[in-house]
Amino acid sequence: MKIQLYTNYTTYKNFNANNASAKNCSTKYSAAAGTATIYTPSKNYQKISFNGNPFSEINNIIKFFRAKRKVSDLKKYMEITNGSNNFVLRELAMEPFEGLQYGIDAFKGLTMKEIQYLCENLHVIAVKRGCNNMCGYCYADAKPSESAMSWEDFTIITRGMKTLKKRFKGLDIFGENFQISKDDILYRTTELFYDSDCMSLAIKDKKGRLYDFTELATELYNSTGRRTAFDTSGWNRNNPVMQERAEKYADYFSKSENMEKLNAFNISFNVFNASYIASVKALKNGDTQRANRLRERFTDNMANTLFTFIPLVDNSKFGILVRCFDSNAKNAKHFDRKAMESLIKEVFSKVEKLCKDDLAGEQKYIKSQDMLDYKLANLFLKLGRIDTGLNSSGRMKSFMREFNIKAPLLEYDKLMEKVISDLKEKGRYHKFLMLRLIDTDGKVYHMNYARFIPTETQLNIAGKDTPVPKLANLTGDFRITKELLNRPEVFIIKSARQSINKD
Numbered sequence: 233m234k235i236q237l238y239t240n241y242t243t244y245k246n247f248n249a250n251n252a253s254a255k256n257c258s259t260k261y262s263a264a265a266g267t268a269t270i271y272t273p274s275k276n277y278q279k280i281s282f283n284g285n286p287f288s289e290i291n292n293i294i295k296f297f298r299a300k301r302k303v304s305d306l307k308k309y310m311e312i313t314n315g316s317n318n319f320v321l322r323e324l325a326m327e328p329f330e331g332l333q334y335g336i337d338a339f340k341g342l343t344m345k346e347i348q349y350l351c352e353n354l355h356v357i358a359v360k361r362g363c364n365n366m367c368g369y370c371y372a373d374a375k376p377s378e379s380a381m382s383w384e385d386f387t388i389i390t391r392g393m394k395t396l397k398k399r400f401k402g403l404d405i406f407g408e409n410f411q412i413s414k415d416d417i418l419y420r421t422t423e424l425f426y427d428s429d430c431m432s433l434a435i436k437d438k439k440g441r442l443y444d445f446t447e448l449a450t451e452l453y454n455s456t457g458r459r460t461a462f463d464t465s466g467w468n469r470n471n472p473v474m475q476e477r478a479e480k481y482a483d484y485f486s487k488s489e490n491m492e493k494l495n496a497f498n499i500s501f502n503v504f505n506a507s508y509i510a511s512v513k514a515l516k517n518g519d520t521q522r523a524n525r526l527r528e529r530f531t532d533n534m535a536n537t538l539f540t541f542i543p544l545v546d547n548s549k550f551g552i553l554v555r556c557f558d559s560n561a562k563n564a565k566h567f568d569r570k571a572m573e574s575l576i577k578e579v580f581s582k583v584e585k586l587c588k589d590d591l592a593g594e595q596k597y598i599k600s601q602d603m604l605d606y607k608l609a610n611l612f613l614k615l616g617r618i619d620t621g622l623n624s625s626g627r628m629k630s631f632m633r634e635f636n637i638k639a640p641l642l643e644y645d646k647l648m649e650k651v652i653s654d655l656k657e658k659g660r661y662h663k664f665l666m667l668r669l670i671d672t673d674g675k676v677y678h679m680n681y682a683r684f685i686p687t688e689t690q691l692n693i694a695g696k697d698t699p700v701p702k703l704a705n706l707t708g709d710f711r712i713t714k715e716l717l718n719r720p721e722v723f724i725i726k727s728a729r730q731s732i733n734k735d
Contacts, residue, residue, distance in 0.1 A: 295331025300399065302328040307401045321348050321405050322660060325721040332399050338392030338674075340692040345718050349660045350676045350689055351393065352407035354458070355667035358426045359386050359435050359448060361701050365465050368504040369555075371626040371681060372427035373704035379672045383437035385693040386448070389670065390455035392691075397456065406458065421495045422458040424448050426669060426703070431464045431474055444477060446484050453493040461496040463553075465505065466537035478540045486543040497544055499537060501615070502555040503567040503575065504631070505530050512566045531575065535582035538611065542587065542597050546610040558620040561639035569618060576615050584608060625682040625705050644682040645707075652685070652710050659719045673700045678712055687712040 306324075310316045326344040333339040339347050362378030363370075397405050406422075424433055424445070434444045443451075449460050462481070467474035485491050511526035544550045556572035557564040565571065587608065591598040598604050622628060623642035632639070651664045655678070669677040669684070674691035677684045684706050690696060 292331065292334050296334035297331075299329045299332035303332065303400055303403075307403065310403070316403065319403055320407055321400075321403070322352050322407060324348075327721065333396065336392045336395050338388045338691045338693065339396070342689065342691075343714075343718055345660060346689050346714065347396065348405070349687075349717050350668055350670070350691075351396075351405045352660075353665070353667045354406055354422050354670070355679070356423045356426050356669040357386070357389060357452070358428075358669060358671050359424050360428045360433055361426065361672050363428050363432070365429055366506045367465060367500075367502070367627075368506065368509045368631045369502070369622065369626065369628045370427070370504075371623065371628070371704075373626040374427035375701060377701050378428075379698060379700045380435050381672050381693070381695060383435055383441070383443050385674070385695050386435065387451060387455075388693055389674075389691060390451055394455040406456075420459065421461050422452060422456070423461050423463075424452065425463070426671075427701075429464050430462045431467050431477065445481065446490070449493045459493060459495040461498065462494060463496075463498045463500060464537070465500040466533050469533050469536035475536075475540070478537070482541050482543050491544075491547060491549060494549055496551060497541075497547070497549050498551045498553050499541065500553045500555075501534055501538075501576075501579070502553070503557075503572055504555070505534075507533075508575075515566075531578050531582060535579050535586060538579065538583050539586040539590075539597070542583070542607050542611070545607055545614070550614070552614045552617070554615060554618045555622065556618060556620060557622065557637065557639050561637055563635060564637045564639060567635070567637065569620065572618055580608075580612060580615060583611060623682050642682070644680070648683050648685075648707050652707070655685070655710075655712060655716070659716045669703075671700055671703070673698050675700075677703065683707050685710060685712060687717075688714045689717070 310319060326348055330344050333342065333344060333347055342350075360378065360380040362376060363372075363374035364376045365374070366376075367374075393405070397403075424430070430445055433448060434442050435448070436442055445462065449462075452458055452460055462485075467478065469475065485494065485497060491497070507526050507530040511523045511530065514520075514526060515523035538545075538552075541550070554572065554576070557568045559569045561568055587598050587604050590596055591601070591604055598607065621642065622639070624644065628641065631637075651662070651666065654664055655662045667679050667681075669679045670691060671677065672695065674693040674696045676687045676689040676691070678687060679685070682705060684703050686706060688711060
């Protein structure tokens with residue numbers, strides 16, 4: 233079976249992994265001792281232990297060493313043809329590499345085709361699920377109920393991927409060179425959350441030790457080379473645990489070597505905050521005092537959030553996600569651009585006061601007038617980037633019905649019909665750019681945030697039977713089966729770019 237690379241087919245079509253030179257492995261085993269000795273081209277011998285049928289285990293070991301030899305030949309070929317920069321694992325026929333996953337606990341029971349599929353554009357490893365913020369437009373429809381991986385499960389996944397990447401001699405296993413996404417930072421990010429706020433992302437090991445976002449991001453980066461993103465909607469400024477944690481993060485990510493582990497550090501500031509929505513409802517009910525109190529709570533908390541992270545505000549990776557309805561939306565008086573601009577003005581004024589007080593007193597963050605001016609200028613610039621491109625996922629439609637708001641939304645259902653049709657036809661050679669999510673129980677999903685397609689693929693982690701909140705926005709009854717991903721390879725000569733442009 234030839235290796236098939238369809239984005240650069242003419243370059244690689246003549247490479248045949250099965251014809252590459254490789255010496256056969258030989259074995260000697262002792263049933264009484266429960267061990268086998270595998271003689272390989274690169275080592276004189278390697279002893280292994282086996283349980284049950286030794287012949288099955290020996291066969292797995294032989295497959296492993298043959299697959300390693302294929303990788304060596306592939307690597308040499310890539311170097312000769314200068315193909316590493318355009319290398320994408322999904323473009324290979326995976327049969328020659330079957331067995332390379334041997335001994336990696338997380339991938340037990342999975343074929344190389346399934347492993348390639350789940351690694352490609354791996355955008356989320358959801359270490360924790362659930363959120364208490366209850367934002368009115370939440371695309372994930374997040375609920376307070378929670379589930380979480382153990383630290384051990386998280387590291388089984390990350391270190392399993394590290395081992396696989398090493399066995400592929402550093403070649404990309406995540407699909408970052410896929411042409412349509414090469415310059416798009418979104419698809420180069422592996423987030424540690426789906427429906428959780430990053431301020432609450434902290435998981436425990438078996439001994440009860442807590443690992444916070446700094447340790448999670450470090451483990452992901454060191455093991456896989458993947459950068460993650462930090463997103464928060466803020467916290468109650470009177471919560472000492474959250475405040476201390478936030479100040480730790482501000483200090484930690486102000487150092488360039490730590491910010492290197494992130495692709496983005498985002499603060500979500502929008503008109504869909506639960507306190508703000510409650511203030512709008514109180515105002516409509518004529519309770520002005522309550523409305524003012526709730527609005528004040530929201531703007532105080534947001535000002536404190538922005539002030540706490542003021543050390544990062546001038547970093548290019550620091551962003552403020554400012555979202556509201558467009559001015560043309562009907563019945564959106566308290567949730568449109570004008571309302572957002574009013575909140576921005578109010579919050580900015582409060583942050584400015586906090587910075588001036590800091591300069592006049594403790595100088596925790598602001599050391600000089602020049603620094604004050606520079607930080608506030610950057611903050612003002614980033615607060616002015618208002619996003620009105622809202623989509624139809626999560627709670628948005630029910631929110632709009634509650635307030636009788638009429639506005640166009642980005643719809644995905646018709647697109648997903650094309651995605652599913654393409655998946656049925658091409659399996660793991662699907663042409664639509666979609667992402668992967670690994671849930672807290674190790675199950676893998678095909679996703680674009682707005683819609684999710686379940687698969688039969690699941691990583692082998694201790695928490696694989698733990699109940700997990702149902703993902704929002706699952707599409708129909710279609711499921712990506714093991715059979716679909718493990719179809720025999722077929723030649724696809726058209727390039728991915730040509731195929732996508734055609735559609």
